[in-house]
Amino acid sequence: MDFSDKTIIVTGAGGGIGEGYAKVAAERGMQVVVAELNAEGGERVVSEIQAAGGRAHFVRTDVGDEASAKACVAEALKAFGGVDYLINNAAIFGDMRVDGYLTVDMDYLEHFMRVNAHGCLLMTRAVVDAMAQRGGGAIVNQSSTAAWMSSGPYGVAKLTMNGITQSLAHELGPKNIRINAIAPGPTDTGALQKVAGEYAQQMLHTMPIKRLGQPADLAEAVLFLLSDEASWITGHVLNVDGGQLMRP
Numbered sequence: 001m002d003f004s005d006k007t008i009i010v011t012g013a014g015g016g017i018g019e020g021y022a023k024v025a026a027e028r029g030m031q032v033v034v035a036e037l038n039a040e041g042g043e044r045v046v047s048e049i050q051a052a053g054g055r056a057h058f059v060r061t062d063v064g065d066e067a068s069a070k071a072c073v074a075e076a077l078k079a080f081g082g083v084d085y086l087i088n089n090a091a092i093f094g095d096m097r098v099d100g101y102l103t104v105d106m107d108y109l110e111h112f113m114r115v116n117a118h119g120c121l122l123m124t125r126a127v128v129d130a131m132a133q134r135g136g137g138a139i140v141n142q143s144s145t146a147a148w149m150s151s152g153p154y155g156v157a158k159l160t161m162n163g164i165t166q167s168l169a170h171e172l173g174p175k176n177i178r179i180n181a182i183a184p185g186p187t188d189t190g191a192l193q194k195v196a197g198e199y200a201q202q203m204l205h206t207m208p209i210k211r212l213g214q215p216a217d218l219a220e221a222v223l224f225l226l227s228d229e230a231s232w233i234t235g236h237v238l239n240v241d242g243g244q245l246m247r248p
């Protein structure tokens with residue numbers, strides 16, 4: 001898979017899985033835009049990529065804000081001259097309020113869905129023209145196995161993301177832009193520990209591969225979906241989950 005001199009935007013890349021994606025992309029020769037709400041994390045990741053000899057640029061971005069998404073792409077164009085790939089990884093996750101539909105505060109729910117379900121849409125809309133100018137591009141949305149579980153608003157946001165991936169595949173195909181999603185199972189990040197705690201280990205009992213995923217387990221799948229080797233794959237949601245979604 002050849003990614004040399006391609007430019008990628010990775011949202012939510014100031015820590016966790018997104019940090020893993022940004023670093024692997026830089027190692028494979030890509031110019032990486034770290035689009036992240038948390039400036040401290042985003043700047044740290046960019047410094048570490050640069051210290052390792054890679055090319056990266058931090059843009060403070062709120063994916064739930066249309067103007068911020070557009071400004072992110074404008075800054076990516078200024079820094080690197082174009083955009084080829086986008087990974088929509090950002091989400092409210094580690095600090096999310098865990099609640100049910102009967103009790104969740106409606107203002108919180110609307111903000112949560114704006115970021116977790118529609119952030120990928122706002123970023124995609126912002127980047128389409130830039131990708132089309134390059135002759136095409138590829139996008140991967142970070143869904144979750146939670147889309148298929150009774151996981152309240154978090155799962156519903158991911159299920160929405162799956163639907164958006166399929167709908168956008170139809171709209172983007174004629175522009176030579178592919179869009180797919182990956183659905184990771186429980187992956188070893190600080191955010192998962194915060195949300196799931198002990199439950200993260202309990203989930204492993206029902207899984208064929210009895211370990212948490214690592215960001216590196218996901219990165220290769222994402223790279224494949226972005227690559228020219230996947231040029232006839234679009235609208236697909238790929239489970240990368242240690243077999244979690246299989247029925248026992």
Ligand SMILES: NC(=O)c1ccc[n+]([C@@H]2O[C@H](COP(=O)([O-])OP(=O)(O)OC[C@H]3O[C@@H](n4cnc5c(N)ncnc54)[C@H](O)[C@@H]3O)[C@@H](O)[C@H]2O)c1
Nearest residue numbers: 012016017037062063089090091094144184186187189191
């Ligand atoms: N860790 C898991 O087990 C797991 C499993 C399946 C899917 N996921 C998904 O993977 C992604 C990363 O998860 P993680 O475990 O690394 O969590 P994380 O909390 O470390 O990563 C999320 C990142 O998004 C950023 N972010 C939050 N709101 C934002 C906004 N409005 N604009 C821009 N950035 C914003 C956060 O600052 C954070 O850096 C999320 O989409 C999560 O839902 C995680």
